[in-house]
Amino acid sequence: xxxxxxxxxxxxxxxxxxxxxxxxxxxxxxxxxxxxxxxxxxxxxxxxxxxxxxxxxxxxxxxxxxxxxxxxxxxxxxxxxxxxxxxxxxxxxxxxxxxxxxxxxxxxxxxxxxxxxxxxxxxxxxxxxxxxxxxxxxxxxxxxxxxxxxxxxxxxxxxxxxxxxxxxxxxxxxxxxxxxxxxxxxxxxxxxxxxxxxxxxxxxxxxxxxxxxxxxxxxxxxxxxxxxxxxxxxxxxxxxxxxxxxxxxxxxxxxxxxxxxxxxxxxxxxxxxxxxxxxxxxxxxxxxxxxxxxxxxxxxxxxxxxxxxxxxxxxxxxxxxxxxxxxxxxxxxxxxxxxxxxxxxxxxxxxxxxxxxxxxxxxxxxxxxxxxxxxxxxxxxxxxxxxxxxxxxxxxxxxxxxxxxxxxxxxxxxxxxxxxxxxxxxxxxxxxxxxxxxxxxxxxxxxxxxxxxxxxxxxxxxxxxxxxxxxxxxxxxxxxxxxxxxxxxxxxxxxxxxxxxxxxxxxxxxxxxxxxxxxxxxxxxxxxxxxxxxxxxxxxxxxxxxxxxxxxxxxxxxxxxxxxxxxxxxxxxxxxxxxxxxxxxxxxxxxxxxxxxxxxxxxxxxxxxxxxxxxxxxxxxxxxxxxxxxxxxxxxxxxxxxxxxxxx
RNA sequence: GCCGUUGUAGCUCAGUGGUAGAGCACUUCCUUGGUAAGGAAGAGGUCGUGAGUUCGAUUCUCAUCAACGGCUCCA
Numbered sequence: 213x214x215x216x217x218x219x220x221x222x223x224x225x226x227x228x229x230x231x232x233x234x235x236x237x238x239x240x241x242x243x244x245x246x247x248x249x250x251x252x253x254x255x256x257x258x259x260x261x262x263x264x265x266x267x268x269x270x271x272x273x274x275x276x277x278x279x280x281x282x283x284x285x286x287x288x289x290x291x292x293x294x295x296x297x298x299x300x301x302x303x304x305x306x307x308x309x310x311x312x313x314x315x316x317x318x319x320x321x322x323x324x325x326x327x328x329x330x331x332x333x334x335x336x337x338x339x340x341x342x343x344x345x346x347x348x349x350x351x352x353x354x355x356x357x358x359x360x361x362x363x364x365x366x367x368x369x370x371x372x373x374x375x376x377x378x379x380x381x382x383x384x385x386x387x388x389x390x391x392x393x394x395x396x397x398x399x400x401x402x403x404x405x406x407x408x409x410x411x412x413x414x415x416x417x418x419x420x421x422x423x424x425x426x427x428x429x430x431x432x433x434x435x436x437x438x439x440x441x442x443x444x445x446x447x448x449x450x451x452x453x454x455x456x457x458x459x460x461x462x463x464x465x466x467x468x469x470x471x472x473x474x475x476x477x478x479x480x481x482x483x484x485x486x487x488x489x490x491x492x493x494x495x496x497x498x499x500x501x502x503x504x505x506x507x508x509x510x511x512x513x514x515x516x517x518x519x520x521x522x523x524x525x526x527x528x529x530x531x532x533x534x535x536x537x538x539x540x541x542x543x544x545x546x547x548x549x550x551x552x553x554x555x556x557x558x559x560x561x562x563x564x565x566x567x568x569x570x571x572x573x574x575x576x577x578x579x580x581x582x583x584x585x586x587x588x589x590x591x592x593x594x595x596x597x598x599x600x601x602x603x604x605x606x607x608x609x610x611x612x613x614x615x616x617x618x619x620x621x622x623x624x625x626x627x628x629x630x631x632x633x634x635x636x637x638x639x640x641x642x643x644x645x646x647x648x649x650x651x652x653x654x655x656x657x658x659x660x661x662x663x664x665x666x667x668x669x670x671x672x673x674x675x676x677x678x679x680x681x682x683x684x685x686x687x688x689x690x691x692x693x694x695x696x697x698x699x700x701x702x703x704x705x706x707x708x709x710x711x712x713x714x715x716x717x718x719x720x721x722x723x724x725x726x727x728x729x730x731x732x733x734x735x736x737x738x739x740x741x742x743x744x745x746x747x748x749x750x751x752x753x754x755x756x757x758x759x760x761x762x763x764x765x766x767x768x769x770x771x772x773x774x775x776x777x778x779x780x781x782x783x784x785x786x787x788x789x790x791x792x793x794x795x796x797x798x799x800x801x802x803x804x805x806x807x808x809x810x811x812x813x814x815x816x817x818x819x820x821x822x823x824x825x826x827x828x829x830x831x832x833x834x835x836x837x838x839x840x841x842x843x844x845x846x847x848x849x850x851x852x853x854x855x856x857x858x859x860x
Numbered sequence: 861g862c863c864g865u866u867g868u869a870g871c872u873c874a875g876u877g878g879u880a881g882a883g884c885a886c887u888u889c890c891u892u893g894g895u896a897a898g899g900a901a902g903a904g905g906u907c908g909u910g911a912g913u914u915c916g917a918u919u920c921u922c923a924u925c926a927a928c929g930g931c932u933c934c935a
Contacts (some may be wrong), residue, residue: 294921418862531933583862769894
């Protein structure tokens with residue numbers, strides 16, 4: 213007999229070779245009907261795989277992350293079976309479940325050999341999958357010797373699976389079959405296809421083989437499945453809801469920004485409403501930076517080629533810059549970063565250690581030639597306005613400065629109520645030294661450790677990622693997700709041990725020597741484009757009062773009270789409160805509805821009663837009637853909310 | 861840049877080988893109405909752009925631009 217330890221600590225004895233599914237049955241039939249897979253000694257297994265030795269066992273159902281992953285991976289196999297029956301001769305690459313935060317479903321990459329697949333085909337495939345699922349075929353695991361596996365796939369002329377086999381050792385190769393479909397697969401799988409009750413193939417996309425753009429492009433079909441139609445419906449509804457929060461939709465609805473074919477792709481024009489948001493953000497940045505000892509500077513949008521040779525941008529990042537324009541025999545580039553200009557400002561006057569840390573800030577406009585397929589609303593654009601600053605400091609000052617920058621992030625995030633983010637320590641890749649990264653192996657190690665120590669001692673939770681550093685040094689990135697699940701770097705705090713030397717930046721030390729400062733590049737508010745895109749989604753368009761382009765709408769009950777409404781408008785304007793009167797000849801219900809939908813935070817309803825008492829009936833967007841107040845009381849309260857930048 | 865889809869009024873969308881339609885928004889008039897849609901009339905589009913097929917193209921074909929969904933990329 214073998215001992216099986218369950219998650220609650222209970223130990224049960226079974227005959228060797230028992231499966232997780234049989235164990236589930238021994239506990240309860242109901243449980244057995246839900247088991248998708250099993251965690252055996254920390255590894256996810258088929259629920260139908262015999263357990264031969266003592267083990268810790270956790271039964272996995274739809275409620276477990278690993279249960280879902282197994283379910284979706286098995287769904288990918290089911291889809292492959294359907295594809296093979298509709299498109300004979302198709303060759304498959306890999307078909308994993310989606311595992312990233314917030315993602316649901318699976319895909320399968322395939323080579324259809326020139327056949328194009330359409331939306332219509334997806335519907336046919338769904339139908340086929342439903343048929344196959346109903347048959348309830350078991351997923352059958354088989355261990356196969358490598359030689360036999362090689363023979364099988366070379367017989368089929370399947371170069372993709374042969375390629376996968378190359379990386380596998382004899383003895384670790386398994387095939388899985390269900391119905392008429394057999395695939396090289398590590399597994400695990402759910403017991404049978406009958407679990408898959410609701411199927412939706414979501415889209416067709418191209419994907420480079422092995423994620424390398426030099427390779428052939430395969431066809432990728434995405435799909436999502438659920439154990440019940442209800443869950444699929446809920447999921448689709450959720451997607452619809454997310455679309456409503458998409459910053460591109462909100463940006464249009466709220467009159468934040470526009471783009472135009474004649475201006476060019478990725479070039480944002482900020483409408484008056486968007487410009488108000490920008491001005492408020494810049495005011496916040498100015499106040500914060502002023503308090504933290506930064507000085508503001510302004511630099512031009514272009515510079516000569518020679519500066520970008522010095523900075524290292526041209527050798528490392530020419531492809532991401534707009535091509536140069538030639539004037540008077542010189543090449544000029546649109547700037548893709550502000551740092552070189554700022555370095556020149558540092559160098560403009562001799563510096564001593566007494567001048568350090570030297571902190572200069574600018575909402576700098578930069579231009580980046582992003583690939584056309586990468587552009588994405590406000591989140592990925594070609595002209596952006598960075599909340600940029602550079603701190604030039606000594607090695608001794610570095611830690612305190614770097615820490616202060618992190619603290620500034622956190623202060624900002626509090627204001628915006630941003631609590632879902634990931635701090636990412638972005639490190640270099642040693643094998644890319646001299647290509648993607650400046651070739652200074654020792655300095656890389658040293659500064660990476662320095663940054664890590666700041667994070668650890670500040671007790672900031674973070675994750676480490678290789679090959680995400682800037683070319684001049686490691687950085688801390690703050691990662692966020694758009695409503696449709698795309699990941700972006702919102703803010704960044706970077707160390708630069710390289711450009712100070714490239715630009716021959718110097719300061720005089722206390723013992724009258726010369727030294728090169730370390731540089732911190734930081735952008736806690738990222739760029740206006742990405743930050744406002746993020747804020748629109750974060751607040752679902754309901755911006756806090758201090759950021760709202762229009763803060764108050766005055767709604768007279770009828771024309772008779774227009775004068776009174778105008779007098780209130782004047783008072784609000786005296787306090788720089790952004791307000792308008794709705795002077796349309798509409799009923800109050802209509803005015804309220806329209807104002808609610810346009811997400812103006814405060815509505816002031818004024819009629820006979822309010823006019824005689826010199827009051828306003830206050831209504832808060834999304835919350836309804838708050839009752840009557842005197843105009844002065846209302847002004848005092850909203851002023852506090854604006855000045856304190858209250859989060860909601 | 862690559863694969864795929866889409867492109868009709870300010871917005872959301874319908875439609876057709878014989879030069880276009882709805883709802884909302886807009887304008888005017890009636891209505892002066894107390895907390896999420898009062899009524900009527902009107903104006904508004906060379907159907908993304910260019911070329912081809914055709915007696916005739918917004919509709920079919922090709923090219924091009926842009927947007928969208930992915931891939932690659934993201935200093």
